[in-house]
Amino acid sequence: MLDWEKLKTSCRKRVRTVYNACVRRPPAGFVATDLPELNAVKERALARTSMNEHLETIFLEALTMQPLLIVELGVGGGESNFALQRAARLTGARLVSVDLNDRAHVSQEPGWLFVQRDDIAFAAEFPDWCRRQGFEPVIDVLFIDTSHLFEHTLQEMQAYFPYLAPRAKVMFHDTNLSKVFYRQDGSMDLGWDNERGVIRALEVYFKKSFNEKKPFTDFVRPWLIRHNPHCAGMTILERLPFLAQPR
Numbered sequence: 122m123l124d125w126e127k128l129k130t131s132c133r134k135r136v137r138t139v140y141n142a143c144v145r146r147p148p149a150g151f152v153a154t155d156l157p158e159l160n161a162v163k164e165r166a167l168a169r170t171s172m173n174e175h176l177e178t179i180f181l182e183a184l185t186m187q188p189l190l191i192v193e194l195g196v197g198g199g200e201s202n203f204a205l206q207r208a209a210r211l212t213g214a215r216l217v218s219v220d221l222n223d224r225a226h227v228s229q230e231p232g233w234l235f236v237q238r239d240d241i242a243f244a245a246e247f248p249d250w251c252r253r254q255g256f257e258p259v260i261d262v263l264f265i266d267t268s269h270l271f272e273h274t275l276q277e278m279q280a281y282f283p284y285l286a287p288r289a290k291v292m293f294h295d296t297n298l299s300k301v302f303y304r305q306d307g308s309m310d311l312g313w314d315n316e317r318g319v320i321r322a323l324e325v326y327f328k329k330s331f332n333e334k335k336p337f338t339d340f341v342r343p344w345l346i347r348h349n350p351h352c353a354g355m356t357i358l359e360r361l362p363f364l365a366q367p368r
């Protein structure tokens with residue numbers, strides 16, 4: 122019997138291959154900087170993945186926070202982990218990564234703390250767990266890239282936001298996920314329809330609607346919100362306590 126789903130997926134993959142072959146590739150390589158970690162991230166970002174156009178952003182946004190503690194929810198194949206590990210290395214931050222599945226193999230970085238657990242269940246144990254490791258449960262940078270489902274994303278915000286430092290940054294991947302998504306370099310790739318799960322959770326949290334198809338910046342006191350629609354979307358929240366009250 123003909124498996125229509127398999128046939129459709131195979132057709133979509135062929136269309137992607139042909140489409141991307143027609144897209145002019147940006148010149149290969151990059152201009153090296155004085156920071157080997159930044160160069161490593163730039164090099165990794167040359168290969169097209171669902172995350173590659175955000176790797177440099179993840180690295181720089183984490184680095185410039187000079188964090189003590191970074192928490193990554195969703196390790197997967199280790200793309201975001203690669204960038205966060207390098208920011209942690211340069212700042213001396215602890216990196217705690219959580220995933221339902223065993224992803225311990227994605228990095229050999231000394232000091233990396235990997236927890237195989239459902240992230241919502243782990244949140245309840247987080248303060249005691251951190252203190253047992255010898256540090257306070259105060260998160261400077263939180264990276265969220267797990268189920269991409271609406272209810273779960275809201276639960277993650279409710280579960281982890283209480284642990285954020287007063288000045289903190291939260292990055293969400295897949296805020297513009299759909300069956301087909303485009304990169305800034307013009308290429309396309311295959312995703313799935315999560316019914317705007319992640320961006321909808323942000324809309325509920327901020328009581329505001331967002332157009333995730335376009336780049337935007339917004340400010341909902343005291344949160345600066347920046348959004349890049351490319352490569353399935355990346356939205357960065359930055360809590361700015363010095364702007365908590367109108368001036």
Ligand SMILES: C[S@@+](CC[C@H](N)C(=O)[O-])C[C@H]1O[C@@H](n2cnc3c(N)ncnc32)[C@H](O)[C@@H]1O
Binds near residue numbers: 197220
């Ligand atoms: C899209 S992948 C993450 C990709 C990764 N950030 C990267 O850049 O390569 C999503 C990951 O979230 C994990 N995940 C899904 N639901 C989860 C949950 N409730 N708690 C912890 N991890 C979860 C999955 O096991 C999967 O590895």
